[in-house]
Amino acid sequence: MSQELNYLAKLAVEGKLGRRAFLGKAAALGASTAVATSLLSGTALAAGPKKGGHLKAGLAGGESTNSLDPATFLTQVPADFGRMWGDTLVEVSRIGEIEYRLAESIEPSADAKTWHFTIRKGVKFHNGKTLTADDVLKTMERHSGDDTKSGALGIMRGIESMKADGDVFSVTLTTANADLPYLMSDYHLIIQPNGGMDAPDAGIGTGPYKVTVNEPGVRHVGERYEDYWDAGNRGHADTVEIVVLNDATARTAALQGGQVHMINRVEPKIADLLERVPGVSVKSVSGRGHYVFLMHCNTAPFDNNDLRLALKYAIDREEMVDKILRGYGSVGNDMPINGGYPLFSEDIPQRTYDPEKASYHYKKSGHSGPITLQTAATAFSGAVDAAQLFQQSAAKCGITLDVKREPDDGYWTEVWNKQPFSASYWGGSRPVQDQMYSTAYKSDADWNDTRFFRPDFDKLLLAARAELDQAKRVGLYREMGLMVHNEGGVIVPMFNDFINAVSDTVGGWEDDPSGESMNGFALAKTWLA
């Protein structure tokens, strides 16, 4: 039977047998629709990429204020479009390894303080210019200059000096960092001719698609670049298009109506329904993104660790995953790290809902009276509901939470990182633990949104960063994780899955835990089967 099924699947992929006809015949052979569908997509992948066609994605996360200057990338659409027209030095593969892109090889010095990137030869920008190490140097300088407004500035801070010599671009760091290559995969660091010093928003890069239409907040179109250096693996469709669909219902309708081939940010509550729609499949992947409730460790009453522990025990994580994520996610453990990160220790005990311990620590803290929790719909999908669930589970422990709903407009400037107890999220785009901790838990981090000021933690962070012995690093990261877990100001109820929905006409989809839409590479790597 299976041989016949495989044969039928091959016919269907080659277009000699209709999809419905295939499913019908498969059913006659006793295969369920789910089995037949997965067989079909598996065969499509094995059949290899198909060239041609117009591949369209309907994505949330674009505004009419967006620019093509990579330094300004903040939301999904410009960042994903950047993946079309540009390349970075390296990328992080689906299994968390460094994949060489514009860098052909990387050579660290023994102390991990100096790194040499050999630049790939024969790569051409869309304007015909050949890529040199000097373009790389200029790009990095533009993102790290004193007056830069680049979103990558935070990761460029540790750089002492940079130089370009022949084909080699070298970086010297102020303190050793074993994870430097990972930092270079940041989506802002698209290599531009002369670093984009002349025209930062020209949209000229080395990527598989040339920019043909750029209407911020409306649509972006790219046309295949014939001289692309990696044409075998990317740039299969003739043209790709992103239409900005910020409304969730509009996105779903566009996919169902066949106007786009893929959409992002499917709401958990409709994912199951969408799964039942013929011709569409839901792709969910667990990543590093997580939802948080943030307490400022230096502000009363949260400056008392017993109160923080009381609140950590008073939240029902399982219930949140069930009701807020509808199962599309996993429970958090009051630290920003999960199994999606390299060097994670699985043995850190899971904190669970425990009214007894919660009221014990609450009494010990000596606090009384209601505690105000600020939330908003924009804090994360379902944040208002989650705050109310938290309120109810805390009430059972004798803790009164006042949930204060704030307007979306201004939440990120007026409430998050300003008010002592608020809801928020972390996107999970940071591929290594060091970067996550440096961004939000180091004493001098810009976004230290729990006001976690611990010199001993900072010392561990720097030690782990410079450590090249992986076993020792695991130990250091374990210690740091436990510190945040037991004494930090962050409550992590859940890690959310990235949920995309894709038409069955799309071939080559591979889940990537680094981000939604195959970490933004969906249009570059998939094809129309």
Next chain:
Amino acid sequence: MGHPILNLVAQRVALGCLLLLMASVLIFIGTQILPGDIAQSILGQSATPEAVANLRKDLGLNDPAYVRYFTWLSGVLQGDLGVALSNGKPIAQAVGQRLSNTLFLAGWAALISVPLAVLLGLLAVQYKNRWPDKLISGVTLTTISLPEFFLGYLLIYFISVQLRWFPSVAIINDSMSLGQKLNTIALPVAVLVLVVLAQMMRMTRAAILNVMQSAYIETAELKGITPFNVIRKHAFPNAIAPIINVIMLNLAYLVVGVVIVEVVFAYPGMGQYLVDHVSKRDVPVVQACALIFASVYISLNIVADIVSIVANPRLRHPK
């Protein structure tokens, strides 16, 4: 002194200009009292005090408010709407594209809804209190009672997803032919037509029924003119002023009030553009959009006034 109509019209236009000027003051004040420092919100979290000070100087934020207002106003009067803070591009260009999209959508919605509403109104009068009248009123009142996003979703579900007649994503661009554009905007136009139809239809019906009570209508009927001609020749011309008023209000709504429809169908119009810039505190763009909306509203109302003046025979033929 010229003809009294010319005087009245001139008065209305002058009043409109004055109103627009007052609106510009209000818009300016409104954008000034938005919470948060503009320079701070442009620079975001990484703002250093020096950078904020530099930017404040560049933007002229250290001048007193009235100086800034007159600088802005004189720029606007010369057609210079300024530069968007968020991407440093001239506003006029970007707004021009969005405005023409909005007018395109509103224009087609008006082209269909206005004649349709008037025609349905006339039919309703003709068959007053009989089933066609009740059917017309019932249907149009139902569609106006549903929120517009819900109407949009209904049409998307049945017409776009189930039947696949028209697309649910109404993104138009310059490379499309007129036919393609019309096909693309079919659903949003349908929603807008359904939303504005009822008010105009009901007003046509009410205004004409009001006139129908008059003695001269009875005379016309006694002369033996067919009922439809009574309405067309005698009742409609005398009922036109209130109808025009309602039509203009609805046209103004089609231009300035369709942001929800734009979001549902991802239509690249002014509304979405304005909302994006409000959330980025891009004040020059917000001011420009608000001013454009105000001018559309005020000029359509002037047109309504003028038409009612001209339609009034007592003003047209003074003693």
